[in-house]
Amino acid sequence: MSPATGSVPAIRVLGLSARLRPRHLIVIGVGSVLAALVAVISAGVGDYQMSPARVVAVLLGHGTPMEHLVISTIRLPRVLLGLVVGAALGVSGAIVQATARNALASPDLLGVTAGASVGAVLVLVVGGSGAAASGLLRSVGVPVAALIGGTVAAGLVLLLLRRTGADGLRPLLVGIGVSAFLSGIVSWLMVVATIDDAARANIWLTGTLNGRSWPEVWSATAALAVIAVPLVVLAPRLLTLRLGTDVARGLGLATGPTQAMLLMAAVVLAGATTAVAGPIGFVALVVPHLARLATGSAGPPLAASAVIGALLLVCADLFARTAFAPIQIPTGAVTAFVGAPFLIWLLIRNRQGVLR
């Protein structure tokens, strides 16, 4: 959609072209730097305090074995997980908001996190002692079950949405209803579980990056990488979809399959992050708005959402660890403290009744 005069800055290489949007690039660059900075600071904070410079030194290889141990087995996985989970949630939220053309849509409001909780708790409760911390069931079964649960819940909500339509706030009410139902199921499972299983499930349910380690980092990164590849291809179609389904169809886009693929990607991302870090809410809702404000674009930008999501979550995690030291509050609680007032503000500010 560039004007015929060609005054829009773009890169053209071997038949492929992409628009250069300076503000996007600045936001992505600055955001990445800030995220890395906060990550380094966060890696230094804890029982064994280290200054950021020391952390960098350890990462580069010059450090005592004790520092290496602390950083590489405890701090680094947690910080990296925060970055990856934040990025995944940001992208997931951006996709859902752009596809549904609804400023308040987000995977957690649409029941994905509740469904993932049901899947994970089911495995933890039914698996019994086989789902203990070091078992295969725990490291593979729980995330897979969470992913399946999230997908099923999203499918249920989408099925219901066929009757209400995707516009307006009613899809979110459907999502809230489905989430409430699934939360009831989770409570049921917790009641029938043994005390040990219930305690394990409770830990999983708290939505925290505490106690996660390298396996979780790898699975989250794998999910993000796997989704990122088709997303690069689908991203231009996302822009077209934002014009509305009729116009998009008129421009030759197959709206049905494209929407389905995009939503599938969003659900997989949200489900995978819930699977490894428990339910962390409101990030997928808030980050696309922040990214849109920062880059000044008309719709939620994908890459900027990833970067700002990573930054937000790493900051939230740092706050969660240090605010009430030595007690660590769940990262999900911090995001709820920030995200819930934001949602209320969005609702109040919304003059047209629903959309952006």
Add this chain to the structure above:
Amino acid sequence: MSLSGSLLTRPPAVRQRAQGGWLLVSLAALVAALVLSLAVGSRALNPAEVLDVLLGSGTAEARAIVLDLRLGRTVAAMIAGAGLAVAGAVIQGHTRNPLADPGLLGVTSGAAVAVVLAIFLLGITNPVGYLWFCLLGAALGTILVTAVGLAGARRRDASPASLVLAGAAINALLGAVTGVLLLLDSATLDVYRFWTVGSLAGGQESAVLVVTAPLVLAGILLAVAHAPALDSLALGDDAAKSLGRNPLRARLTGLTAVTLLVGAAVASAGSLGFVGLVAPHVMRRVTGPAHRWLLPQCALAGAVFVLIADVLGRLVVHPAELPVGVVLGIVGAPAFVLIVVRYKKTRGARR
């Protein structure tokens, strides 16, 4: 088509007799649910034994089970159900929002968190002391909800869903607050869980119920007293004013009523959701929109719902027990989704 549709075309005297008849049906349902609640449990009694105990005679074992174990929770369930159902109907009338429910809008969470904060920060252990904080939390929650609801109603294309979404945000926020408090003071985990999930298993102290029952009654009477004003508010503030009503006074009365009802209900049984949504919707099909019939019916229907939910909670995972809040969530949430999905059809092409 609703049952009242055919009734509304009859002369008023016939309508009143019909509504009176329906009230008697609800009352009978309540008595049946009450007996069921007293009979069901890990040691099941048959209704004859229960009636014996209630009438004064009966074996010592049956008396112990009914009077010591089950009567408290039954009364608490009735108080909470009646209070929340009437509160839901009143909020729906004031905000002109068919999806309003004290649980969904965060009013019950507000009351529960107020109590939790009181326990945590002020160390209150007296049950009657909790009650004041319950009422305070319910009042703050209702004021917030009414403010957001009215702000929304003034916009021309306001959607009822905004209020529910704001309530969901408030619930999430209060849930995070409770979660953090739980971590900071894990010693009283069960107490917190009672307030925020809603359970009748704690063995309600009669001291609490003796205070909350009159409060709920007072709330119901207040609500019924302003029922005509509530009817005219449905037409909009301006139309109500031109009909001679005072919307502000009606709102204040409604606010007081909802505060009393929700505060007493949460103090009896913790934070329960969906009762205030489902009971008015079901009863409106019987009574039509007139609040002077709707509100008493809601009280009875709400009590029946919570009693049945409690009985279900005791049956499905026998001999363990599902908290009544969980059962209401599992049953009420699909009902809520059904209402949302079908809402557009009855309103036509408004959206």
